[in-house]
Amino acid sequence: MSELYFKRPMPHGGKLVERVITDKKIAKKFVDSLKRTGKSFEIKPTLHYKRGVPVRNVYREIMSVCYGFFSPVEGSMTSAELESVLSKRRLLSGWIFPYPILFDISKEDYQKLGVTEGDRLLLTLKGRPFAILDIEEIYEIDPEELANRTFGTPETNPEVVREKFDDKHPGWVIYRSHQPIILAGKYTIINEPVFRPPFDRFWCPPRRCREEFEKRGWRTVIAHQTRNVPHVGHEHLMKNAAYTGDVEPCHGILVNAIIGVKRRGDYPDEAILEAHEAVNKYGYIKPERHMVTFTLWDMRYGNPLESLLHGIIRQNMGCTHHMFGRDHAAVGEYYDPFATQILWLKGIPSYGFDQPVNLVDGGLTIRPQNMREFLYCPVCKEMVYNDTCGHKKNWQKLSGSLIRGLVAEGVQPPVIIMRPEVFKVVVKWWKKFNYPFVNEKYVMIKEEELEVDIPELD
Amino acid sequence: MEYIIEVFLDEYRLNKLKGTPVESQIDAVFGGELKVVRVKVGEEVKGEVLKAFETARIDSRACITDTPVAFKRAVFDEIAKQKSLNEDVVKAVLARINEIKDLAAKESEFLPAPEIETD
Structure with missing residues (x-):
C-alpha cells in the first residue's frame, strides 16, 4: 500500500535555501x-x-x-x-x-x-x-x-x-x-x-509550513494560488480539486496568497487573506483541512511563467499538488487563457520546455491539477464543472470581475456567488481604506508602511 | 467579436425601465437572484472604453468589466433615456467621456461602504 502514497516533494533544487541570521x-x-x-x-x-x-x-x-x-x-x-x-x-x-x-x-x-x-x-x-x-x-x-x-x-x-x-x-x-x-x-x-497585523498570523515560510503539515498529519496537500477574495466558484475549485490525492483525497488545502503591489481594481491584501480565512472560520471548508498563508511578491501576471513560479513556491512549501485554473495569474488578453495548462500538460518549447515541466531535467515534482471552469447552472440549480454538466447553453459564468462590479455599486453579491461572511470582510477593509479595491491611495499607504516593521537590533 | 457591458438592476432601476421596450430584455441570473441587462458592442467601442479607463478589462465571458461606477451609472441613464440596449447607448456615453472621467477620478479616491455590520 505504501508505494501508492505520495511523498512530500523535495524542495526545488534539492534543499531549502535559508539565508536568515537569527542570532x-x-x-x-x-x-x-x-x-x-x-x-x-x-x-x-x-x-x-x-x-x-x-x-x-x-x-x-x-x-x-x-x-x-x-x-x-x-x-x-x-x-x-x-x-x-x-x-x-x-x-x-x-x-x-x-x-x-x-x-x-x-x-x-x-x-x-x-x-x-x-x-x-x-x-x-x-x-x-x-x-x-x-x-x-x-x-x-x-x-x-x-x-x-x-x-x-x-x-x-x-x-x-x-x-x-x-x-x-x-x-x-x-x-x-x-x-x-x-x-x-x-x-x-x-x-x-x-x-504587522493581519499579515503576522498568515506568515508561514517553507520550513515552518512543512513542519505544520507534519504536525497536522497532511501527507498530501494541494495548493491554491490566489490574489483575490474567494467567491463560491473559487471555493468549488478548491473543494473539487482537493478530491485528487493518492489513495484518498488530499489531506490539506494550502491557500497561498500573493502579497505585494497589485493592479488597480484588485482587492486589498488584508481583505484577501481574511476573506480566505473566513472560508474556514465559518466552516465552508473546515479549518482542519484548510490553511491560509502568503508569499511576498509583486505579481508579474505572467500566466504560464507565473504558474511555474507558483509551482516552485508551493513545492518548496511542501505541497504535493497544485491546482491551476483558467487564466491563471493573467491579466488582459496577452496570453492564451489556457497557457498554464499547455505548459503543464504539453510544454511550451519557445520558453525552453519541449515537455511538461514535470518531465524536463531540473523540473518540478509538484503535480499539477489542471482544472477548467466552475459555473452556475440554472438547470442543475448549483455550481457545476464545465466538463461535467451538459447544460452548456444555460450556464452563467461567474467571474471575479462580475463580483467586483456588484461590489463597486454597493450591491451585496447573492449568497450563491459570494459567502456573506466573505463580503463582510471586504466591507471591513473597505471601511478602513474608504475604498473596496486597490487604488493609488492604497498603494501609496501600503508601500510606505509595507507589511513589516524592522526591529531595532540593539 | 462582440463584447458585453452588463448593467445590474436594483429596484430603482427596474422601475425606471418599467413599460419600456427594454423591460422584456431583462434577464434573471444566478437562480433569479440578480437582474441584468446587456448592451452588446463591437471592437471599436470596446477599444474606446478600454482606452478611457485604466482598470477596464475583458473577462472570461467577453464582458467589459471593472469600469468606474460613474461609467456604469451613465450607461444605465442612457439606456433609460434611449429605451434601448443598442450600441448607440455606449456611444452616447463615450461622447461625454471627459465629464465621466472627472467623476471617475473622484470616485477612485472614495466609494461609500455599505452599512452592514462587520467584525
Whole structure:
C-alpha cells in the first residue's frame, strides 16, 4: 500500500535555501563592521517608469529568497544567470526558474555608493538594518529589453502569447521600471522583520509550513494560488480539486496568497487573506483541512511563467499538488487563457520546455491539477464543472470581475456567488481604506508602511 | 467579436425601465437572484472604453468589466433615456467621456461602504 502514497516533494533544487541570521549578536557584529565601511543602501520602492507610482519593492524578493520560497535562488542574478533564465528559463545549475530576480539601482545611486565587485553592502529598510548583499558582479541592463524578453512576444512565443506586452501589463511595467545597474550576489537577512497585523498570523515560510503539515498529519496537500477574495466558484475549485490525492483525497488545502503591489481594481491584501480565512472560520471548508498563508511578491501576471513560479513556491512549501485554473495569474488578453495548462500538460518549447515541466531535467515534482471552469447552472440549480454538466447553453459564468462590479455599486453579491461572511470582510477593509479595491491611495499607504516593521537590533 | 457591458438592476432601476421596450430584455441570473441587462458592442467601442479607463478589462465571458461606477451609472441613464440596449447607448456615453472621467477620478479616491455590520 505504501508505494501508492505520495511523498512530500523535495524542495526545488534539492534543499531549502535559508539565508536568515537569527542570532542578534552575530547580526550586530555584521552591522558594526559594515558601518565602518559606510557602504549601505536604503531600499526604495521601484517607481513606474512613466507615472512615478510604486510598482514593486525589492524587499519582498529578498524575503522570498532568504526564507526559501524561491529555492534554489539565493540572491540577485548574475548576468550569466539572467541570460540563462531569459533564454532557457533555467538557472545556471539547470533548475528551472521563470523570472529574473535582480537588485537594481540607478546610475546616480551606483556612483554615490562607490561599490565594487567583492564588496558587502548593508541593505536598510525603513531606516534600519535589514539584509546584506555580497556583490559578485555589477552589470548594466536595458530595462525595456529585459521586460520584453521576460514575457516574450507573439512572434517568439507563438504557442501562447497572443498580444505584444505593453504598459497596460503590470508585470511588463515592473521589469520596464527596473533601474539599469544590477548588483548581483547572495542576500542574507540579518534582522528579521516583524509582520504587522493581519499579515503576522498568515506568515508561514517553507520550513515552518512543512513542519505544520507534519504536525497536522497532511501527507498530501494541494495548493491554491490566489490574489483575490474567494467567491463560491473559487471555493468549488478548491473543494473539487482537493478530491485528487493518492489513495484518498488530499489531506490539506494550502491557500497561498500573493502579497505585494497589485493592479488597480484588485482587492486589498488584508481583505484577501481574511476573506480566505473566513472560508474556514465559518466552516465552508473546515479549518482542519484548510490553511491560509502568503508569499511576498509583486505579481508579474505572467500566466504560464507565473504558474511555474507558483509551482516552485508551493513545492518548496511542501505541497504535493497544485491546482491551476483558467487564466491563471493573467491579466488582459496577452496570453492564451489556457497557457498554464499547455505548459503543464504539453510544454511550451519557445520558453525552453519541449515537455511538461514535470518531465524536463531540473523540473518540478509538484503535480499539477489542471482544472477548467466552475459555473452556475440554472438547470442543475448549483455550481457545476464545465466538463461535467451538459447544460452548456444555460450556464452563467461567474467571474471575479462580475463580483467586483456588484461590489463597486454597493450591491451585496447573492449568497450563491459570494459567502456573506466573505463580503463582510471586504466591507471591513473597505471601511478602513474608504475604498473596496486597490487604488493609488492604497498603494501609496501600503508601500510606505509595507507589511513589516524592522526591529531595532540593539 | 462582440463584447458585453452588463448593467445590474436594483429596484430603482427596474422601475425606471418599467413599460419600456427594454423591460422584456431583462434577464434573471444566478437562480433569479440578480437582474441584468446587456448592451452588446463591437471592437471599436470596446477599444474606446478600454482606452478611457485604466482598470477596464475583458473577462472570461467577453464582458467589459471593472469600469468606474460613474461609467456604469451613465450607461444605465442612457439606456433609460434611449429605451434601448443598442450600441448607440455606449456611444452616447463615450461622447461625454471627459465629464465621466472627472467623476471617475473622484470616485477612485472614495466609494461609500455599505452599512452592514462587520467584525
